[in-house]
Amino acid sequence: MIELSFMMQYLKKPRATGAVLPSSRYLANKMIMDIDFKRAKCIVEYGPGTGVFTEKILENRNSETTVILFEYNEKFYNLLKYKFKNEDNLFIVHDSCENIERYLNKYNVEDIDYIISGLPFASLPKSTSINILEETKQLLNQSNGRFITFQYTLLKVKFLKHYFKDIKVKREFRNIPPAYVLSCINK
Template structure:
């Protein structure tokens, strides 16, 4: 598979109601491609969403969606090389925990090496659907944030909805599910979440949507009625 073909497979998104994200700087185009990341993309193109790791601009913008003013429990689906993981670890205070779910054994091995000296980080070489079991096994009631870079758009519909349901249940009331994706099609499926906000980040190759799904806090012991995310129309496609 040559680079030209890989670029076609990766594709570029068409924005859905984005809040265009531009800085005074030009979009950051990576000048160095991780050999491991590119090698794993070529081997498993449908498990890895992009041919390059996330840009610094995207990583920082994703991290700003999280409040690190107190200890947090955070899970990440598909951390890959760990570019988002490293930023989270840098920001999160002592007493926090970060659970990394990575299917690829080479990435998992590299993540364990990176975070070998940090007891707050747990690397799980397995499916993100194991999150509820891992939380129970570790005596953790809920996550404050769940971050995902896995390409939801290529998941079979029942698997996609099952993972969304497990994600919703694993979040604490008031928790947030944050995704960065080439397309924004997940909004039509994530109907369990009461609110969703998206922005479109140009400073990445390819450009990405960041969407934050909110699990609204209970009122008098009950959640607000579930509704479709604001601004989403099934007539739009990504």
């Protein structure tokens, strides 16, 4: 059912959805691999879609960790609100992550330790990608903040290096299509 809903959203808005199917659990595990859940006070997720990465984050976080999700797609936003309605310290925002600072102020968040992204940077307008990455770099914890995203090609690595000097790349073949996880350190 979720796969069909995801596919319909892709057909309606391919540039915003970016994939035909939700990410696999294997990709989700690789996406959270570099998160120090004991230390993390705030984790933000851009474009959670159906919540595959969100589930892993919520399973592993400590109870004090604040999690903020930014979902622009109304169908996915409503799904996430229903799916995670009983979670404490979870805020689900129906807006572009370009407006992240407004919500950090609203929820009294001063420091972000990790930003996990399911955004399709390869298909987003360049100006949107620039706005998001500038905000991301500025708002991440300056000493050890990490931005973790995945892409289906390595075409955007050079673009990301304008914002993050250190990028670790891992490949996950057990996803449709196979994907690269890019773990970017804010130094």
